[in-house]
Amino acid sequence: MKLQFTKMHGAGNDFVVIDATRTPFTPDPALLQRLTDRRFGVGCDQVLVIESPSQADVDFDYRIFNADGSEVGQCGNGSRALARYVREHGLSDKNPIRVRTTTSVLELRDAGPGEYRVNMGVPKLEPAQVPFEAASRATRYTVMLDGNTALEIGVVSMGNPHAVLLVDDVDRAPVAEIGAALQAHPAFPQSVNVGFLQILDAGHARLRVYERGAGETLACGSGACAAAVVGQLWGVLGPSVQMQLRGGTLTIDWQGEGHPVLMTGPAQTVFTGELEWPN
CATH class of the missing domain: 3.10.310.10 (Diaminopimelate Epimerase; Chain A, domain 1)
Incomplete structure (x- = not known):
């Protein structure tokens, strides 16, 4: 199996982005370790997975995996990278778009050349x-x-x-x-x-x-x-x-x-590639 991916970063926080809206993606721990490994794999801080929406109030589901295989509910720099990916790859021309993580619904907006703004929601203080x-x-x-x-x-x-x-x-x-x-x-x-x-x-x-x-x-x-x-x-x-x-x-x-907290900053595409992986 050839797994297509895109390497991106937001202010140096780097990601491997997987488009699971077209091809299903299973977050196998060994595969995540290979993707995040900077010597024997692609290399990144986190793996971002874009999925078709599970509910009608969002445009995409958005999953975030750490190098140790754990899934987390938020990544602000990754959200900006996701916004750029969606526009560059023709997945949506909406501005803003809404995405759902395991813990939040985020609003992502194109804020000018190379800049993206994320409505990160109301901070929880309790x-x-x-x-x-x-x-x-x-x-x-x-x-x-x-x-x-x-x-x-x-x-x-x-x-x-x-x-x-x-x-x-x-x-x-x-x-x-x-x-x-x-x-x-x-x-x-x-x-x-x-x-x-x-x-x-x-x-x-x-x-x-x-x-x-x-x-x-x-x-x-x-x-x-x-x-x-x-x-x-x-x-x-x-x-x-x-x-x-x-x-x-x-x-x-x-x-x-x-x-809500609003975050604005850059997002860049580094390269795209394919990784050979057993079916």
């Missing part, structure tokens, strides 16, 4: 919705690492769970160490994506994200949204933020509680 183990909702939470290190975090769901902490310098932050520790913390029963946020001013920030099932990536769209929300709730960011990630810059707009 601990049970994240999910996060806490006695009650708060703006800031303190968690203990290794029994003696107190860490102050903000917690939010953007269709997937995020913890955000402030750092003085993202270049010097112990991203892998703290990221892995928080992902294994019992307060996060479904693990968590961990964002390290450095404030430059009210409209500019830097961010690194340690993702579930993938480790640190060059960019994380839902992580940028979560960081902007936490930064605004903490009074250190305004309603529109230029979020600088290692792979590029995303514009995040949020008008406060009850409003």
